[in-house]
Amino acid sequence: MNAQRLKQVFDRLSEHHGPLNWWPGESGFEVMVGAILTQNTAWSNVEQAITHLKQANALAPERILALSPEDLGALIRPSGYFNVKARRLQSFCQWYLDQGGQEILSGWDTRVLRARLLSVNGVGPETADDILLYAFERPVFVVDAYTRRLFSRLGMVQGDEPYESLRASVEALIGEDVPMLNELHAVIVIHGKEVCRPRPRCNACVLLEECPTGQGLNRFPPKPRRSS
Incomplete structure (x- = not known):
């Protein structure tokens, strides 16, 4: 994982899904x-x-x-x-x-x-x-199942890294930018729920062009059914 790739993923997801302004709560x-x-x-x-x-x-x-x-x-x-x-x-x-x-x-x-x-x-x-x-608006990154799924499908991580290792690697690339850490986690969650599901909706994904998993799944599209 590198800063340029992470920023590119963030920009595309944020443009597509955001801004989300998480977390919902009055206090x-x-x-x-x-x-x-x-x-x-x-x-x-x-x-x-x-x-x-x-x-x-x-x-x-x-x-x-x-x-x-x-x-x-x-x-x-x-x-x-x-x-x-x-x-x-x-x-x-x-x-x-x-x-x-x-x-x-x-x-x-x-x-x-x-x-x-x-x-x-x-x-x-x-x-x-x-x-x-x-x-508390502290510069930490939240690692969840959506994060692991997306980053591993994009080839950015293996997907089985320890929680602390994956968290630290993202924080090292983003630094003290709390708004970006906030929005990155938010757009990953939304993308994971709506598009990058366990059975992914790759044709609806803004990251498809750079996703090796999505490219592999879409290499052989299903043949059209014959009309009876």
Whole structure:
């Protein structure tokens, strides 16, 4: 992977899909809640869960902690795995308040904040980086399944690199450009959902001309059916 190739991919995807201005949320804390709830589910389901929390006047760390796990699980049920996510969300809220909330956390060094986030039950690398990038506007790149699929099909990576290795390689090329890191992840996700699917829609892809996988799949187009 090199900076020129990455910039070319970003420019084409951004022109086609963007600007997306992620992450949807009215506050940093709402972004954090969304990052936890979006694990293993579609964002549309998370939106429903967050709406339920707002309707119950429960979208605040103190109020989430005041709920029983059963009541919290019922509110976030649309996000799936709601019992597990209720425990994770309450663990995160307790940690968040213990550290002093967003104002205090915002003053922490990025490496320290990331390490502390990863110490919270249920917060893995992808969730931590979602929070860092979108809630705290730190220069980190979020690696997900869409990223691996797209970059490997383009021949930019093997696809089985460790999370930290792939994250660091992208960050080294982009540097401190938070808006680009934000938009790059956003357009990759949209492209992965709409075009570069497990069964790709290569003919609708703006990257087809430079994609060895897409070129190979489209080398022998299906023969037209004979009319009866």
